[in-house]
Amino acid sequence: MKKEYEEKLAAVAKGVWDHPEAGFLEFESSRIHVDFLRSEGFEIEENVADTVTGYVAKYGSGHPVIALLGEFDALYGLGQKADVAEYAPDGCEMGHGCGHHLLGAGVIGAGLLIRDYLKEHQCSGTVLVCGCPAEESGSGKAYMARDGVFNDTDIALAWHPGLLHQVGTGSSQxxxxxxxxxxxxxxxxxxxxxxxxxxxxxxxxxxxxxxxxxxxxxxxxxxxxxxxxxxxxxxxxxxxxxxxxxxxxxxxxxxxxxxxxxxxxxxxxxxxxxxxxxxxxxxxxxSNTIVNFTLEKVMQEAFREVGVPEYTEEELAYAKKFRDSWPHEFTMDNVGEHVKDKRALLKNMQESPICSILVENECSDVCHMGSTDVGDVSWVVPTESLGTACYSYGAGAHSRQWVAQGKSSIAMKGIYTAAEVLARTAEKLLEDTALIEEAKEEFKDRTAGMKYECLIPADVKPHVIS
Ligand SMILES: [Zn+2]
Ligand SMILES: [Zn+2]
Incomplete structure (x- = not known):
């Protein structure tokens, strides 16, 4: 990725980190995204599905339409000083303990790269950067799916910052x-x-x-x-x-x-x-997530081509500081069932303070315990997501350690990698639209005889209960 893009994406992510906001109240974060995307030539629709802070930024025309699912909300009770591994509240009520400031920036980065591809190839195709609010509490994407935001979309792609470089697999509750x-x-x-x-x-x-x-x-x-x-x-x-x-x-x-x-x-x-x-x-x-192995395989190939980031000695020392703040013995129990080479992952966990390998997964439709509003999108359109390591091994999501590492160069490398894999996946689909048809066929088979019925009753609108 161009240095210029990296700098712009880092500024977006850090700007959102500096303004942690709760679901459906992400006014500043949404503004940072919208202003940036507008300046990059995207056409913006705001207040999608009555979410106020939700937006869709569009570039290109015609099909295939590829939606990228972004987020930007934060969590209560997690105000923490940047780069400090120990408990160090920064006086802020909220903090980015799930990395959604990175998530939104990564999706915007993918949007820029796909925009450039469409421009260069002069082909039919549209990229939608979707600013989906209130993932942590509020289910923004469920309202957007319920109200038809993704109805004219062919494929949806997402990612989430995490501990591993991997393409997602399995369903959710x-x-x-x-x-x-x-x-x-x-x-x-x-x-x-x-x-x-x-x-x-x-x-x-x-x-x-x-x-x-x-x-x-x-x-x-x-x-x-x-x-x-x-x-x-x-x-x-x-x-x-x-x-x-x-x-x-x-x-x-x-x-x-x-x-x-x-x-x-x-x-x-x-x-x-x-x-x-x-x-x-x-x-x-x-809603639960409908898996799509066709897309999973395309994204796996894209991730292999992009590769994982290299970390400097300083970055490894930084990651070690955080890994050591969460004393943990890594054993086979920490390695997911679907991981192809469990021993290689365990070895990496024991030897490196941060994931430095691409973790390959077997395609699986097993339901993981936990829920995400990406599930609702997956009921409307074939959907796939990936994760990149943005944090050291050790503490997991919703921790102060994640908030503290949120502005580090490691986290930024996680954004750039995610953006490149998302864009490379989209390019593969644009180059070979038969893959999109295949993904749609699989989607039809998996949802045969079933109809998407959003669990949110029609009269319930996006809201904040305090
Ligand atoms: Zn979370
Ligand atoms: Zn999250």
Whole structure:
């Protein structure tokens, strides 16, 4: 990649790192992206799917249309000084602990390279750089998929900063996130307990009920909760208001909806038992991911051609500082099932402070535990993603170590590599459009007899629940 592009992308990434913002509130981050893309000749549509901060930047005309999925939101509770491995809050409420400042810049970099390719070859084709807000909380891409943003798209490509250089494989879980709000009656807990109806009791009974449900779920289902309002700090008041947030996950949308209904019934039962009323406030819905081996293989080839970055002695010393801040013995347990050469990866983990090899994966449709809103896009259009090492081995996503390394030259090399692999993948598809048809055939087979139904009800709009 040209030095000039590297400098511009680093400026975008660092600008977003300096303004960490929560989902659907990424006003400054979105502005940095949009202003830059406009200056590079992209046509911009803002406020896509009523997301306010979401945008689509377009270059070129005609098919194939290749969408690149970017992100730029940050996480609460992770303010951390750059380059410091130890706990060192920077006074900021939020931090880029998932590397989405890099993610957005990498996608923009791929957009520039594909733009140049289209210009040079004068061929039919359109590249869309999609600024997808609120990945961490909000499911921006799900709203965009639901509202048709990707309907005229042929292929979607994505990436995520991580610990390994690899092309992604495997599916992800469907997930519904909902608040259960219980309303009771306040009274003096000693003087007139008979007059009170405890919303906190309802939350506790609901949680107990769900914990009994666990024995009767599929082993690949997951349910987690957090009490988001315990009703106050006074035990001598019968708590009139209480709220619990649930995340309900399964391997497909129908299974997730069925499990969600069972949880809702437990909440109804808890309200009945305690004489309270219950309100369900839907927050988020994410679909499982439809894998596409055709695209996976094209991207694997592209990654082999681009190769992994080389690191200087200073960079290796920097990475070592961070790896050592997270004492960890690397064993075969840390190596994913789908990795082709497990011993080579283990050796690299033990010998190098940062991933310095391309990790090749077997194509797999096994569902990984966890969810992403890329899943919704994969239900509309064949989708594939990769990861590049932007951080040292050791601490994983959503850590202070990731925030701290977010402006390093290692992280920047991760951006450039991702941009090049994404662009090389797109070029292969533009050069041989039969690959796109093949990917679409596979998509049809994998979704045969099924219809994409976004888990977010039609009347729920992008929102922030504080
Ligand atoms: Zn994350
Ligand atoms: Zn992330």
């Amino acid at each position: 469907s997930c519904i996130q909902t608040y259960f709000r219980f309303h009771g009656i306040a009274s003096h807990a000693a003087g007139s307990p008979q007059a009170g109806r405890s919303a906190l009791d309802a939350v506790e009974l609901m949680d107990v009920g769900v914990n009994y449900l666990r024995e009767h779920m599929e082993s690949t289902d997951r349910v987690h909760y957090a009490i988001t309002n315990s009703g106050g700090k006074s035990p001598n008041v019968v708590q009139a208001e209480a709220e619990v947030k649930y995340l309900i996950r399964s391997t497909s949308n129908p299974k997730c909806l069925a499990l969600y209904e069972r949880v809702c019934n437990i909440a109804r039962g808890a309200a009945l038992m305690t004489g309270t009323t219950m309100e369900i406030v839907f927050d988020e819905g994410l």
